[in-house]
Amino acid sequence: MTSRRRFLAVVGGALAASQATAQLDPNIQALRRAALAKAIQKVTEGKPMRTGKVKLQVPPLIDNGNTVPLSVAVDSPMTATDHVKAIHVFTEKNPQPYVLSAYLGPRAGRASISTRARIADTGQVIAIAQLSDGSFWQDSVSVVVTLSACLEDGLI
Amino acid sequence: MARVAITAPSRAKKGEVIEIKTLAAHVMENGFRRTQEGTLIPRDIITQFACTYNGVEVFRAELYPAMAANPLIAFTTVAAESGTLEFKWTGDNGYSATQSVTLTVT
Numbered sequence: 001m002t003s004r005r006r007f008l009a010v011v012g013g014a015l016a017a018s019q020a021t022a023q024l025d026p027n028i029q030a031l032r033r034a035a036l037a038k039a040i041q042k043v044t045e046g047k048p049m050r051t052g053k054v055k056l057q058v059p060p061l062i063d064n065g066n067t068v069p070l071s072v073a074v075d076s077p078m079t080a081t082d083h084v085k086a087i088h089v090f091t092e093k094n095p096q097p098y099v100l101s102a103y104l105g106p107r108a109g110r111a112s113i114s115t116r117a118r119i120a121d122t123g124q125v126i127a128i129a130q131l132s133d134g135s136f137w138q139d140s141v142s143v144v145v146t147l148s149a150c151l152e153d154g155l156i
Numbered sequence: 157m158a159r160v161a162i163t164a165p166s167r168a169k170k171g172e173v174i175e176i177k178t179l180a181a182h183v184m185e186n187g188f189r190r191t192q193e194g195t196l197i198p199r200d201i202i203t204q205f206a207c208t209y210n211g212v213e214v215f216r217a218e219l220y221p222a223m224a225a226n227p228l229i230a231f232t233t234v235a236a237e238s239g240t241l242e243f244k245w246t247g248d249n250g251y252s253a254t255q256s257v258t259l260t261v262t
Contacts, residue, residue, distance in 0.1 A: 096221060098222060104231065108231065
């Protein structure tokens with residue numbers, strides 16, 4: 001017959017084990033920041049980023065993180081010699097920092113794209129534009145998310 | 157059956173910048189969600205989108221799990237000559253969808 005002590009040890013151990021798997025890494029913020037920095041580094045290859053030229057539009061208060069309309073416009077004449085080569089969008093708090101990488105050229109006429117993203121948590125959204133002269137420009141917006149994406153029913 | 161929708165003007169003046177909106181019906185399962193039993197739902201997303209104008213690529217995008225379901229991508233292009241704009245989406249599990257629209261340039 002199971003003694004009270006043995007029962008508690010077994011049940012307590014099982015509870016602790018299930019909690020351990022349900023918990024996120026305590027350093028999750030640092031890990032995600034590092035992942036974001038790495039993703040940006042991969043795009044810019046260490047070149048300096050300047051603020052300006054890029055205009056990122058995201059609603060500052062997001063009710064539903066599952067569909068967040070966002071648009072990026074870059075101030076560029078879009079000629080053969082001076083145009084935007086790529087626009088990258090990143091988020092700070094998602095499990096992966098990437099959202100979208102768009103590649104355009106002088107035939108785009110205007111450097112403006114819009115899309116819909118998923119945003120997991122309150123934090124920064126960053127848009128980076130790569131120009132044909134090799135320079136990088138960025139814009140970031142802080143958003144507040146009330147209903148997070150990736151955390152709907154089913155997820156622990 | 158892959159369903160997609162394109163909103164683009166059917167005629168434009170030469171040199172005019174036209175806006176194209178594209179929408180693909182896709183769940184964009186991000187690979188981080190779990191079922192009620194705790195098993196991870198595998199990732200199933202569209203990863204690439206490209207637009208060619210008379211065979212020349214004018215726009216390309218790489219999509220990631222952080223794109224919302226039924227991904228919308230809107231962009232612009234210069235109406236250079238009459239012809240067709242072809243759109244192609246490719247993704248996980250062999251997903252592929254194509255659509256084309258004709259554009260008359262005056």
